[in-house]
Amino acid sequence: MNLYAIKAIYLFEMHRTWRTIMQSVISPVVSTSLYFVVFGSAIGGRIPEINGVSYGAFIVPGLIMLSLLTQSISNASFGIYFPKFVGTIYELLSAPVSYVEIVIAYVGAAASKSIILGLIILATAALFVPLRIEHPFVMLLFLVLTAVTFSLFGFIIGIWADGFEKLQLVPLMIITPLTFLGGSFYSIDMLPPFWQTVTLFNPVVYLISGFRWSFYGLSDVHIGTSLAMTAVFLIACMVTLRWIFKTGYRLKS
Template sequence: MNFYAIRAIYLFEMARTWRTLLQSIVSPVISTSLYFVVFGSAIGSHMKEIGGVSYGSFIVPGLIMLSLLTQSISNASFGIYFPKFVGTIYELLSAPVSSLEIVVSYVGAAATKSIILGLIILATAALFVPLHIEHPLWMMLFLVLTAVTFSLFGFLIGIWADGFEKLQLVPLLIVTPLTFLGGSFYSIDMLPPFWQKVTLFNPVLYLVSGFRWSFYGVADVNIGISLAMTLAFLAACLVAVWWIFKTGWRIKV
């Protein structure tokens, strides 16, 4: 394992975050704060508690997950797409750096950025609503697993994309709607029976539900199922990345 190469790529990607601090950190935090103001204060004051939790506090895990998913995908996809765009990907592939080391460095940097952002949003949420984390270790586990999984997914999107517009296609048209429809702002128990069953096919539901359970001990689905679904998606992304580097699809051709 070439740790010097991993460290070099990792630090380069992290340095890009500090150069674009307004876009990478400040903008998502401000956007999420607006959700707290609108949903938590304006709308939440007129809604009853859900599972014994005030509405403003109930939506915190969903909002963190929304930012975590979108930022993980964005950071990882742009990180690997830009070397393809400028042509430096071939220098990277010809260097004594294995595919595993490339994935670890890019995905590790993207996941680190997303985790930092998630913790900042969590701290920001404490300014608006009362928070209580019943299972902090589980909370960090879901935070890290989700960040790594969707950073891998973003890495795949960055390899697949052949234009900047495609980098935003999946997050805007697929991931964000699935997050909104995955119980981020409500419990699926509030839905009619038919739509409850339909929502169970939404993979984001299991991420949001497991993350919310770590806060308040309430969940729409069993915590074991949430963890299993997260690990299954992580395994699927790992297999896809392995296949891409094995075949050279969209990288060497």
């Protein structure tokens, strides 16, 4: 394992975050704060509690997950796409660095950024609503697993994309709608039976449900199912990346 190479790539990606801190950190935090103001105050005044939890506190896990998913994908996809765009990817591929080390460095940096952002948003949320975390270790586990999984997914998107517009296509057109429809702002128990069944086909439901359980002990699906679905998606991303590097898909052409 070439730890020096991993460290070099990881630190380079982390330094890029601090150079663009307004876009990488401050902008998502401000956007999430606006959600608290609009949804927590306006809608929260009409929906005082859900399952014994104030509405403002209920939406916190969903808002953190929304930022975590989008930022993980964005950080990882841009991190690998930019070397493709400027042509330095060929220097990286010809260096004595294995694809495993490349993935660890880029995905590790993207996941680190997302986890830091998630913790900042969590601290920001505590300024707006009273929070409690009943299972802090499970919360951290979900935070890390989700960040790593969707950073791997973003890495795949960065390799697949052949233009900057495609980097935003999946997060804006797929991930964000799935997150909004995945119980971020409501419990799926509030839906009619037919739509409850349809919602269970949304993979983001399992992430938000498990993450919310770590806060309040409330979930729309069993915590074990949430962890299993996250693990399945993680393994699927790893298998896909192994195939990409083995075949050179959109890397060597």
